[in-house]
Amino acid sequence: MKKDARFYWNLFFSTLKLSAFTFGGGYVIVPLMQKRFVKELKWIDEDEMLDLVAIGQSAPGPVAVNASIMVGYRMAGVPGAFLTVLGTVLPPLVIITAITFFYMAFRDNQVIRTLFRGMQAGIAAVIADVVINMAAKIIKNRRVLPMIVMLLSFIAASFFDVDIIVILLVSGLLGAYTAFRARGGAEMDSHSNEEEGFE
Amino acid sequence: MTLLRLFWSFFLVGLFSFGGGYAALPLIQEQVVEINSWLTPGEFADILTISQMTPGPISINASSFVGTKIAGIPGAIAATAGCVTPSCIIVLILAALYYRFKGLSMVQGIIRGLRPAVVALIASSGISILLTALFGTAEFPISLSGLDPAALGLFIASLFMLRRFKPDPIFVMLGAGIFGVIIYSI
Numbered sequence: 597m598k599k600d601a602r603f604y605w606n607l608f609f610s611t612l613k614l615s616a617f618t619f620g621g622g623y624v625i626v627p628l629m630q631k632r633f634v635k636e637l638k639w640i641d642e643d644e645m646l647d648l649v650a651i652g653q654s655a656p657g658p659v660a661v662n663a664s665i666m667v668g669y670r671m672a673g674v675p676g677a678f679l680t681v682l683g684t685v686l687p688p689l690v691i692i693t694a695i696t697f698f699y700m701a702f703r704d705n706q707v708i709r710t711l712f713r714g715m716q717a718g719i720a721a722v723i724a725d726v727v728i729n730m731a732a733k734i735i736k737n738r739r740v741l742p743m744i745v746m747l748l749s750f751i752a753a754s755f756f757d758v759d760i761i762v763i764l765l766v767s768g769l770l771g772a773y774t775a776f777r778a779r780g781g782a783e784m785d786s787h788s789n790e791e792e793g794f795e
Numbered sequence: 796m797t798l799l800r801l802f803w804s805f806f807l808v809g810l811f812s813f814g815g816g817y818a819a820l821p822l823i824q825e826q827v828v829e830i831n832s833w834l835t836p837g838e839f840a841d842i843l844t845i846s847q848m849t850p851g852p853i854s855i856n857a858s859s860f861v862g863t864k865i866a867g868i869p870g871a872i873a874a875t876a877g878c879v880t881p882s883c884i885i886v887l888i889l890a891a892l893y894y895r896f897k898g899l900s901m902v903q904g905i906i907r908g909l910r911p912a913v914v915a916l917i918a919s920s921g922i923s924i925l926l927t928a929l930f931g932t933a934e935f936p937i938s939l940s941g942l943d944p945a946a947l948g949l950f951i952a953s954l955f956m957l958r959r960f961k962p963d964p965i966f967v968m969l970g971a972g973i974f975g976v977i978i979y980s981i
Contacts (some may be wrong), residue, residue: 616850690850724950
């Protein structure tokens with residue numbers, strides 16, 4: 597593929613457009629990215645795209661940003677990643693900045709204030725709905741450790757004001773340990789990993 | 796100094812929000828409401844509402860909102876840059892590892908281990924947002940007499956709609972807002 601100005605513009609503008617018109621964050625934008633880069637542009641094949649998304653989901657930070665970094669890096673290395681990050685971040689940055697000025701000017705207006713007050717109850721319900729779905733998924737798995745982690749994390753955060761980062765580090769280490777055990781412990785050391793990679 | 800503080804706070808949000816979606820919520824709340832007092836709990840709930848109705852990830856929306864409010868457009872840019880910097884570094888490292896080794900099961904194991912904690916943290920933030928919506932404050936002690944019955948009704952109705960009919964959350968929130976305008980003006 598020729599990497600001319602048009603290619604870079606296309607890479608940047610594709611992510612910009614996806615980001616500007618996708619409501620609802622990573623869960624929505626990722627399938628649309630697949631459609632754009634796999635089906636329409638045919639730049640990346642389907643299996644590789646799934647891996648790129650999985651890696652994006654494994655890293656911290658917004659999934660939409662991470663997936664776009666992966667696509668940019670895959671297409672044009674580090675400069676490509678910077679282009680796609682810029683394309684993903686610019687629309688919300690511009691839109692929210694504009695809304696913030698509006699919000700600060702109008703929040704004392706009676707109608708706007710009651711509108712937001714009503715919507716606060718709405719967003720509380722949206723978050724409750726998300727939490728119910730996520731917790732149900734963990735409980736349905738019927739594994740004891742995740743349920744204990746969930747319960748203890750909740751108590752630590754809600755009643756003891758334990759630092760969130762501490763809770764995440766502890767449960768992350770626990771996850772790493774169980775993943776390591778599940779893979780057969782010491783048998784799977786870095787050597788076998790390397791061999792796999794050089795196939 | 797303020798710009799640096801914004802950058803650093805959202806750098807931490809970006810660095811520790813695993814799992815996408817609402818995972819960033821408790822971290823943003825801790826940084827923005829509790830540690831730095833940049834937003835009141837009510838304003839924090841408002842940015843979540845705005846975030847639901849505009850494109851883009853919650854953490855990017857929150858960083859743009861808080862940055863603009865605290866230090867104008869430079870603040871928005873500093874906070875947003877802070878939010879995506881950890882992603883850029885970590886994802887590029889993972890990308891390089893992926894193209895060399897093709898194996899990421901350890902990383903995925905860590906993510907699986909984190910998920911229950913993330914759910915619990917979102918629940919914990921969700922409760923303070925709910926208390927803010929119902930009582931106007933999330934600070935204990937909360938007196939039952941401060942309960943806003945209209946907000947409680949809107950919350951129950953919204954949750955029922957979401958569980959029963961699974962509509963786009965945007966419509967539920969807009970509906971709650973419009974009903975709020977009607978109820979509170981009576």
